[in-house]
């Protein structure tokens with residue numbers, strides 16, 4: 001957790017004035033345990049909030065300006081609240097700007113401005129949802145400061161809308177939902193079509209979740225991500241020959257899919273759809289495994305998820321594959337997979353607590369041998385969703 005006194009001093013250095021009137025909010029990053037590339041197909045996901053994320057200090061201004069600054073980079077700027085536009089040169093600031101724009105569209109009337117100072121602890125481009133964390137903490141903080149309701153499901157939806165429309169990234173709902181609604185020591189079983197969800201205690205006993213950062217920047221991720229979405233839409237169109245009402249792949253069972261998949265003409269499109277339908281089934285199987293306290297089965301399902309993302313959905317790449325292969329060779333590892341969009345970013349592994357040091361050493365060494373890159377590891381605890389700290 002960030003040092004709030006030190007951040008308060010930085011806030012005063014940036015914006016002047018006194019500590020009085022500064023409120024402090026926090027939103028986490030997230031890790032997805034299983035259920036990848038299923039959210040925009042109306043399927044299940046099973047993410048959890050991390051204990052680290054974005055801390056935001058905020059204070060009212062007398063005028064109608066928005067001051068944006070971060071402890072992470074020197075870039076800071078002021079904007080008039082009635083003149084908020086996307087500008088690539090504004091970099092990370094387009095996330096908070098998008099939220100202000102979206103709040104205005106939902107009818108929030110700002111009578112005054114705000115100064116905001118962000119402190120981000122999520123490594124950039126790591127696939128642990130730093131952008132969703134910024135969006136959700138901004139929306140929550142502004143609504144709270146305006147004395148308006150802070151419904152965390154609505155906040156997730158408006159944050160996703162802002163990322164889709166203002167920032168032009170076609171993400172699904174998983175990241176914003178997990179960041180907004182997470183709970184300490186629980187993972188979230190979310191049905192992305194209806195947004196029904198369950199907070200499931202994640203008791204992994206002597207096994208810990210270890211995140212491995214490949215430190216491979218996710219270069220082509222946006223175009224490849226959008227291409228996968230289009231392929232899923234194509235599969236739905238073909239399958240309508242058998243299921244005329246179908247709008248999302250998540251609406252059919254694995255059995256129904258297998259009986260009709262010959263209708264999908266293109267081999268690649270069929271493979272993409274096969275991944276989605278089987279992955280949704282794996283999420284449900286993983287719930288049964290958790291209920292039965294069968295962590296070994298949970299680990300096998302994690303492995304199955306990665307292999308399918310590698311072979312059928314083709315979103316892993318050499319770095320993620322090398323890290324996962326090395327992880328599975330360590331004794332005491334029950335499962336290992338990529339997490340997030342893919343092409344780089346992070347893996348998540350279920351590792352016995354006595355094996356963690358060996359895991360870091362062996363996976364780190366083999367990963368560097370295979371790729372020339374240096375990995376980072378975080379032993380992960382599950383934290384709360386967005387909240388006000390001060």
Ligand code: GLA
Nearest residue numbers: 036037171172173174340341
């Ligand atoms: C990214 C997106 C999510 C989800 C995952 C893949 O994290 O932001 O909406 O689609 O990829 O599961």
